[in-house]
Amino acid sequence: MDIGKKLIKIDITSDTVCPWCFIGKKYLEKAMHACSNDYNFEVRWHPYLLNPTAPKEGVNKLDYYKQKFGESRIAPIIGRVTKVFNDLGIKFKIGGLT
Numbered sequence: 001m002d003i004g005k006k007l008i009k010i011d012i013t014s015d016t017v018c019p020w021c022f023i024g025k026k027y028l029e030k031a032m033h034a035c036s037n038d039y040n041f042e043v044r045w046h047p048y049l050l051n052p053t054a055p056k057e058g059v060n061k062l063d064y065y066k067q068k069f070g071e072s073r074i075a076p077i078i079g080r081v082t083k084v085f086n087d088l089g090i091k092f093k094i095g096g097l098t
Helices: 018-033 061-068 072-086
Strands: 006-014 039-047
Touching: 006 018, 018 039, 018 072, 061 072
Parallel strands: 006 039
Antiparallel strands: none
16 A cells, blocks of 8 residues: 555445446446556445345346346346446356356
């Protein structure tokens, strides 16, 4: 930590299984890196559960999204998330469990 830099304290409440929360984390990291010559950062993470009743063994992502958002909205949502992940250089797959 550089003593001469101003400190920016950031508190984040996030669900680690949420793709948009992960995207936000990646953009925050990019922004902090871009400003690292001028600022120090202290990031504190706080848990949040978007689906607090989800079983510990997980749920099928696609089935969960269909239930949560409706069948007709899934394709545009997945398309957008996939594009943003690709723009960040990360491959996003909808299969599997949360």
